[in-house]
Amino acid sequence: MAQRIDRNYQLSDYFFFGTPSIPPVQFSLVMKSGPEGYACYTEGNDFVFVPGNVTIGYTDSALADYLLFQAQKMSPRLLLDIERHRLQSVNVDINGVPFPAVHDKDLDLTVAFNPETKLPFVFRSFEDHAIFGRTENDLRLFNYKEVDGIMFPTQRLVVQNSTSVLEQTTFAKVIPNPKFPDDFFDGLDEDKSATPRVPPSKIDGYSHAEIGEYWTNALWGGPYAGTYDNLTSETLGEDLPNAHRLLVENNPVVEHLVLDFEDGVIVYEAPPHQTDLVIRWVKENLKKPITHIFPTHHHHDHNYDIHKYVELGAKIIAPEVGAPYWKQIPGAEIITFTEEEPFIYSDDTMQARFIWHSEAPHAADWSYSIVKTKCPTANSTMLAYEADAFSTYPFRHAACIWMAESSCVGRYESQYHCCSNTWKTCSTVLSS
Numbered sequence: 318m319a320q321r322i323d324r325n326y327q328l329s330d331y332f333f334f335g336t337p338s339i340p341p342v343q344f345s346l347v348m349k350s351g352p353e354g355y356a357c358y359t360e361g362n363d364f365v366f367v368p369g370n371v372t373i374g375y376t377d378s379a380l381a382d383y384l385l386f387q388a389q390k391m392s393p394r395l396l397l398d399i400e401r402h403r404l405q406s407v408n409v410d411i412n413g414v415p416f417p418a419v420h421d422k423d424l425d426l427t428v429a430f431n432p433e434t435k436l437p438f439v440f441r442s443f444e445d446h447a448i449f450g451r452t453e454n455d456l457r458l459f460n461y462k463e464v465d466g467i468m469f470p471t472q473r474l475v476v477q478n479s480t481s482v483l484e485q486t487t488f489a490k491v492i493p494n495p496k497f498p499d500d501f502f503d504g505l506d507e508d509k510s511a512t513p514r515v516p517p518s519k520i521d522g523y524s525h526a527e528i529g530e531y532w533t534n535a536l537w538g539g540p541y542a543g544t545y546d547n548l549t550s551e552t553l554g555e556d557l558p559n560a561h562r563l564l565v566e567n568n569p570v571v572e573h574l575v576l577d578f579e580d581g582v583i584v585y586e587a588p589p590h591q592t593d594l595v596i597r598w599v600k601e602n603l604k605k606p607i608t609h610i611f612p613t614h615h616h617h618d619h620n621y622d623i624h625k626y627v628e629l630g631a632k633i634i635a636p637e638v639g640a641p642y643w644k645q646i647p648g649a650e651i652i653t654f655t656e657e658e659p660f661i662y663s664d665d666t667m668q669a670r671f672i673w674h675s676e677a678p679h680a681a682d683w684s685y686s687i688v689k690t691k692c693p694t695a696n697s698t699m700l701a702y703e704a705d706a707f708s709t710y711p712f713r714h715a716a717c718i719w720m721a722e723s724s725c726v727g728r729y730e731s732q733y734h735c736c737s738n739t740w741k742t743c744s745t746v747l748s749s
Contacts, residue, residue, distance in 0.1 A: 374510025
């Protein structure tokens, strides 16, 4: 199978954090299946942190595997191909309505048909999501029209768990059997690609749920590259010797605050894969159980691995408004707080407050934390931890640095000094 995608679209201003000028996105992506298969950007890219005029070439094997599976679901030949596979007749429930279907055991893919038109309606695959569990991923096709004697859909939806629309596409024109240049579906010559050509392959620890979520949000940058040897720690304030700032220098995506209390440890944030390094650091250096995990909000670049802390017995600290989200995780125990009643955790030397306000920036459950000594004075150190939305500037200036980093630990003296001009040069805000 060979497929090519040519796209030209405008990102919303939400993506200001990665590309402040927000230029139009234009790229060409070709995919081929089989042992010699690949996925390759032959023009441009759709990654928010890479300039749009850069052609990045071949993708990593995990992304190629994901893209080819999605291409297979949309292939006009799919029904012919699955006839050769192990099939099982089933009924599929779609929003409470049963539809006749066949399940392809080889592809683990189910095709449901419209009982009146006999045309394919839903192509359903399943993903193992770290928070949602086994998740339905539906490609739904609507509004067929006949073109040269063949029925083609003109509307396409990608729907998760029959409730959330992830993509919506309208096909304005269908051209059967068009003529293409001989190299139209070819990848780049390898010497013209910044990355090597690799065949599609699954990678342990990376499900299609994670890869797809990152790629469709223009954030996939390949498998996690951080290493334990590059994890650095810093104690924040002489009067807060048990407050530790953790950063993985060779993959500085999310910065952690780790609080070492007398009876256990509180960790801030649980990003995918980096969480393993943080858990190891706590085990080797603090030698105490992790009793609590604080996700600042529900976006998965900050908490996709939160289940790993739950499995260790840690309780989730979250605003009441976000509690239903975390209840989906098996075994999750949640400590909630409200705008009127913040959650406060303390021992004889240190206290942490967890705070949420209605109409919060960035996400409905966005919250932050203030850490100080148990009995602070005018000269005591105070820490503020937040993610994705910190600014001490007027709005126009703040827009230039908004979300320049993914999490921030702010260190304030009694006068609450502001940082100077950028995240990297500020004197009282430690950027992540």
